[in-house]
Amino acid sequence: MMKKMAAPAAMAAALALALTGCASDGGGEEGGTGALQIDVPEIPMIEELGENESEVNIVAWSGFVEPAWSDEFTAQTGCTVNRKIAGTSDEMVQLMRTGNYDLVSASGDASLRLIVGGDVQPLNQELIPNFGDDIVEGMQGQIYDTLNGVPYGVPIGRGANILQYNEDEVTEAPTSWDVVWEEDSPYAGKIIAYDAPIYIADAAVYLMAHQPDLGITNPYALDETQLAAAVDLLKQQNAIIGDYWADPVKQITAFNQGDVVVGTSWEVLRKLSENPSLQGLLPSEGSTGWSDAWMLSSKSKNPNCAYAWMDYTSAAEVNGQIAMNFGMAPANAAFCDTSDEAAEHCELFNAEDEEYFSKVWFWTTPIEQCIDGRTDVTCTNFQQWTDAWQTVKG
Structure with a gap:
């Protein structure tokens, strides 16, 4: 039903990066094609396709590879789809x-991590005909899947981490994240937050707006001083937290039972809760979010079937089915015009609203090169975030 169902495991060891050049130009749009320049393993891009193999082996979030479309794909291509469900990015x-x-x-x-580690290969978009003009602009050439102007990912869908609240308890609709961060919050003890080191970025987004002197311009580019400030804020929040969640079912249950009344959520969780009292919004500070993409192993034994799958799932109808099944904005905007149901889904998840998503900072692996363009300091990496998160949770 949902992705990231399992509690996050410890993050991978620190990235050993040989870094060159500059990075993003800031803003909720984390930089366009080629914004991040770093040294990566030289892995050749496939120039042309051959005959399909007999299978394709896919690691995916729950809900991304279902029989309804994988069987049709097999009938069209002869490629049997073997699915492995993963619960976390680490897995x-x-x-x-x-x-x-x-x-x-x-x-x-x-x-x-996958790109820099040489685990995935560059993609030849000319071999993916359905990756065309209908793929929303905000999901193309982004810093988390495009390096040195070279694409490594085919967009699937995206979503924001919204502020959700129970309007029966939170009678004045909030406009800011302050209700979950400030120690004098009237909802202390009934606040819920996401349980993962990447949540440090949520603290950084809040600090960008409320402590500008820290100089944070990208929540995934934190030097040691900025990381320390984010950790201090997280520890302050920890004292007023009612619960943390990584399992969506736990989050839905906590809201529906009244254990919590405000906190971090996804739009789909509000829908799945079937609780009319739950409302959600993107606060004034903006937010973090997630954007998923198909990536091809550098050791792929079935690259032809893999390219066929990426093309098949980039078509409007199939991409839309995945988006509706999981609960996110589709990458292919043409899906929104296929039916009234599709249009309703796209409206709920702001699929074509680039102004909305311009305020969303999509999850990006923290690395030692400051992706905000600074070259006079070293930024903190994923392992440092993982260690810091342990100090927050105790």
């Missing part, structure tokens, strides 16, 4: 490094 990285899988539906907190 995906570990599985892809075994060399046993051809494709992965990677989120931004895994993709840079």
Whole structure:
């Protein structure tokens, strides 16, 4: 039903990066094609396709590879789809490094690790005809799956981490994240937050707006001083937290039972809760979010079937089915015009609203190169975030 169902495991060891050049130009849009320049393993791009193999092995979030469309794909291509469900980005990285899988539906907190580690290969978009003009602009050439102007990912869908609240308890609709961060929050003890090191970025988004002197311009580019400030804010929040969640079922249950009344959520969780009292919004500070993409293993044994799958799932109808099944905005905007149901789904998830998503900072692996363009300091990496998160949770 949902992705990231399992509690997050410890993050992977620190990235050993040989870094060159500059990075993003800031803003909720984390930079366009080629914004991040770093040294990566030289892995050749496939120039032309051959005959399809007999299978394709895919690591995916729950809900991304279902019989309804994988059987049709097999009938069209002769490629049998073998699916492995993963519960966390860490698990995906570990599985892809075994060399046993051809494709992965990677989120931004895994993709840079896979690219820099040489675990995935550059993609030839000319071999993916359905990757065309209908793929929304905001999901093309982004910093989490495009390096040195070279694409490594085929967009699947995206979503924001919204502020959800129970209007029966939170009678004045909030406009800011302050209700979950400030120690004098009237909802202390009934606040819920996401349980993962990447949540440090949520603290950084809040600090960008409320402590500008810290100089944070990208929540995934934190030097040691900025990381320390984010950790201090997280520890302050920890004192007023009612619960943390990584399992969506736990989050839905906590809201529906009244254990919590405000906190971090996804739009689909509000829908699945079937609780009319739950409302959601993107606060004034903006938010973090996630964007998923198909990535092809550098050791793929079935690259032709893998390319066929990426093309098949980029078509409007199939991409839309995946988006509706999981609960996210589709990458292919043409889906929104296929039916009234599709249009309603796209409206709920802001599929074509680039102004909305311009305020969303999509998960991006923290690395030592400051992706905000600074060259006079070293930024903190994923392992440092993982260690810091442990100090928050105790």
